[in-house]
Amino acid sequence: MKRLDKYLSEKYPDQSRSYFEKLIEEGLVLVNGQIVKKRHLITEEDNVEVEFALSKDLSIEPENIPLSLIYEDEHLLVINKPAGLVVHPASGHWTGTFVNALLYHCGRQGGPDLRPGIVHRLDKDTTGLLVAAKTAAAQRLLVEAFASRTVHKEYEALILGHIEAQMIEKPIGRSPQDRKKMAIVEKGKLAITEIKPLKIFKEASLINIILKTGRTHQIRVHMRSIEHPILGDPLYGFEGINRKWGLKRQMLHAKTLSFIHPITGLKLHFEAPLPEDMLLLLKKL
Numbered sequence: 012m013k014r015l016d017k018y019l020s021e022k023y024p025d026q027s028r029s030y031f032e033k034l035i036e037e038g039l040v041l042v043n044g045q046i047v048k049k050r051h052l053i054t055e056e057d058n059v060e061v062e063f064a065l066s067k068d069l070s071i072e073p074e075n076i077p078l079s080l081i082y083e084d085e086h087l088l089v090i091n092k093p094a095g096l097v098v099h100p101a102s103g104h105w106t107g108t109f110v111n112a113l114l115y116h117c118g119r120q121g122g123p124d125l126r127p128g129i130v131h132r133l134d135k136d137t138t139g140l141l142v143a144a145k146t147a148a149a150q151r152l153l154v155e156a157f158a159s160r161t162v163h164k165e166y167e168a169l170i171l172g173h174i175e176a177q178m179i180e181k182p183i184g185r186s187p188q189d190r191k192k193m194a195i196v197e198k199g200k201l202a203i204t205e206i207k208p209l210k211i212f213k214e215a216s217l218i219n220i221i222l223k224t225g226r227t228h229q230i231r232v233h234m235r236s237i238e239h240p241i242l243g244d245p246l247y248g249f250e251g252i253n254r255k256w257g258l259k260r261q262m263l264h265a266k267t268l269s270f271i272h273p274i275t276g277l278k279l280h281f282e283a284p285l286p287e288d289m290l291l292l293l294k295k296l
Contacts, residue, residue, distance in 0.1 A: 012052040015042065019061065021200060023158050024227045027099055027132070034061065071100055073115035074107065081140065081281050086149040086274045088116075091283040092141045094260050098132045113143055131157050134228070138286045139166070139265025144273075152273030157225075165267035166220040166230060167209070167285065169292060170239045171252055174216055179204045179233045183226040192246060193228045195236045202226040204233045212296040215242060231261060242292070262289050 016035060020028035034040050035049045039062040042053060053059065076096075082089040090109075097104040100111070110129060117127040128150035133141055144150030156162050184199030186192040203223035210217040216239075220230055228247070234240050235247040242248065243258030253259075269280045285293070 012054055014049065015040065015047060015051045015053055015059070016049040018053055018059070021227075024132075024225050026129075026154065031061075071108075071110055071114060072106070073118050074111035075115050076107065076109075076112035078112055078116060081283065082279070086146055086272070087142060087144050087153065088113075089140060089142045089268065089279075089281055092133055092138055092265075094136045094138050094286065094288070097135050098141065099129055104135075109141065109143070117145055130154050131162075133265055134231075134261070134263075136260035137263045137265065138283075138289075140164075140268040140281055140283050141265070142268065142270070149273050153270075156270055156273065160225070161270070163267070163269040164222060164265060166222075167264050167266045167289075168218055168220060168230065168234070169242045169262035169289060169296075170216050170218055170234055171214070171242060171249065172216065172239050173211055174206065174208055174218065174237075174239050176207045177205075178223075179206065179237065181233060181236055183229060183232055193226070193232045195232065200224075200226055202229050202233065204229060210293075215296055217293065230263060256292065256295070258288075258292070260288075262292060264289060 016028055016031050019031040019040070020026065031040070032049050035047070038046045041060040042051060043058050079091040079093065080088060081091055092109065097108045098110070100108050113127045128144045130142060130144055130150055130153040133139065142153065144153050180203050181195045182197065182199035183193050183202040184196035186194035187196070201224060205221040205223060207219045208216050209219055222229060231241055231244055231247045240248040241261045241263050242256060243253050244261035245253065245259070248261070264285055265283070266285070267282050269278070271277070272279055
């Protein structure tokens, strides 16, 4: 058995546990047709229904933080996230986040329908494409699209060593040794990562990555599990290798993003160039 809020945050890792706590409190999550508390324990036999909706908690302060806009219309926007930008406020990061910047950006535009909301996340030091909704309708539909995995995402990463094209299928769960980390665990959630080498160097490789599932830290955990960690990864990489190359963050970039526009129905496709630190490392390699 598992707590309802924990179960949902693991099943839909693009959303935070606090997001699902709010949905449960607002009666938007039903277990066997009944409204329950977030601490409710569920089993495999239970039927869980979720109505994805915009969180009503907009008490976060807007902040004038520059955004690298790739695309914007009245319903949504796409940015190229820099390293170091936390996506959603949480313990230790209540200010200076993408949400703070989003509220400021949308607040300047005005309009009664503007209710900005996060629909997926990237790790603090992972760079690349990030989409956010500007209205409640767009947010609900985008969250559903990410949950049903109809959004196509591709990453590029610089990893240690040489690797062949392959599909990694290993279950991921919370590490029993370190609760701050994820790990390959026997009773973890199914995780599938497709890998294809793009460039091979003497000591490293540039690879393309497509996620078939969306577990927390999935790419980073899977790469470490096959002894080809992402260069610079402070949590799952090799400290000596990271120090050798003078790297402070994982060389992981969300390069490609494709999805159907939630309101217009048009197919959208975006690509973001590799950040400066990855390009510099490529030159060194």
